[in-house]
Ligand SMILES: Nc1ncnc2c1ncn2[C@@H]1O[C@H](COP(=O)(O)OP(=O)(O)OP(=O)(O)O)[C@@H](O)[C@H]1O
């Protein structure tokens with residue numbers, strides 16, 4: 001499903017060169033549920049952005065379902081992203097002055113789903129994250145945790161094959177966070193491949209495999225029984 | 228230091244009326260360290276925004292150091308906020324295309340501190356949160372956790388009497404988060420009054436007192452020995 005080899009990413013900032021990723025090799029099989037951990041600044045979000053076709057690596061190769069990303073044009077990358085991947089950003093990235101329902105419908109604009117079905121699908125995803133009474137609120141009228149749950153619903157609405165979630169429970173209380181992880185577990189049981197960045201051990205325990213980053217390299221890759 | 232009585236806040240959204248706070252009474256003494264907990268949407272951020280002079284209550288009264296906020300004009304509220312309060316927002320609220328040093332200097336624009344001292348003070352605060360090597364990065368060039376630490380440094384730079392921090396470790400790994408809480412403990416030992424919203428018990432354990440919100444009211448107010 002996801003094959004990463006020799007992945008490097010560096011940013012040039014004036015004279016300073018920041019090496020965010022320094023050679024990452026990892027294979028993720030279809031239907032796996034993987035947690036990504038590591039200290040602040042260790043390269044987790046950079047790794048997810050590369051796998052999620054949101055940014056291009058400096059070196060190395062990523063293939064999704066056998067397709068090498070470096071062979072694709074910008075338009076092809078966008079189409080792979082929209083068809084295959086649901087993304088929950090660390091900073092939510094919701095559209096301002098756009099209500100919850102519309103934010104969740106957004107990925108459907110790029111899909112083949114009939115326009116008539118959009119509102120129904122979006123409403124269903126918002127129900128699954130416990131927000132059926134906030135459909136008409138825009139982000140400034142939602143709490144931090146509610147905004148995060150809108151971002152999670154948006155990542156699910158297009159029935160992606162892969163969900164990449166960057167600290168999806170960071171703004172949620174324990175109970176609400178566990179509810180989201182149970183939802184992810186259900187999606188995973190239906191065959192969706194899941195990668196979740198988290199720094200909370202209770203959240204990582206939902207995954208079958210835990211990757212740990214430090215200074216842009218993988219220092220650990222352990223399999224464990226999901227709880 | 229902070230006296231809150233009969234605090235209510237409601238938002239009118241079309242026909243829907245959202246009651247975010249439904250009557251909160253609490254006194255916080257000078258130099259106290261208080262944790263604020265409760266499920267997603269229970270009113271924590273709304274409470275902090277009211278105490279932080281960022282929004283006006285629908286009903287009820289808040290006094291800071293004996294001064295009733297409802298008696299103050301918009302300009303006076305802004306001056307109270309800038310002189311007395313350091314705020315760490317749940318969504319960081321850093322200025323885009325503005326580097327870390329400048330973001331941290333921002334509160335000093337409204338203070339009496341001599342301009343010559345600004346950069347030095349800001350640099351010192353960024354060192355205290357472990358970011359002395361990221362001074363020239365703007366928010367888009369920082370990781371989530373690094374952005375949050377810039378927001379924490381900004382809340383400290385003006386040597387406020389009160390720090391209100393809304394989930395200040397939400398984007399940080401355990402080790403980095405504990406580092407921030409130790410910094411807060413030091414500030415509290417120097418007499419600063421601290422209120423920290425968190426949903427992580429390890430973080431709440433740093434405080435002497437834990438408030439718990441549910442549906443816009445305080446359901447618990449317990450004192451405990453800080454760890
Ligand atoms: N501007 C607004 N307009 C309408 N409703 C709002 C507005 N801001 C907040 N709310 C509602 O008020 C309630 C309380 O929000 P608040 O942000 O205080 O919650 P919170 O306890 O901080 O939650 P979280 O842990 O998710 O950040 C929520 O149900 C939210 O939908």
Ligand SMILES: Nc1ncnc2c1ncn2[C@@H]1O[C@H](COP(=O)(O)OP(=O)(O)OP(=O)(O)O)[C@@H](O)[C@H]1O
Pocket residue numbers: 011012013018019020038039040041042043044045046047090361367368369370371372373398399400
């Ligand atoms: N656009 C950029 N320009 C320069 N440096 C960057 C940029 N984006 C990220 N970095 C740097 O790359 C490193 C890795 O960042 P990344 O966002 O991947 O960390 P992270 O593991 O997600 O951290 P966190 O847990 O704090 O979110 C950081 O040190 C950061 O400062």
Ligand SMILES: [Mg+2]
Pocket residue numbers: 044045046090166370371372
């Ligand atoms: Mg990150």
Ligand SMILES: [Mg+2]
Pocket residue numbers: 143144145271272273317393
């Ligand atoms: Mg909040």
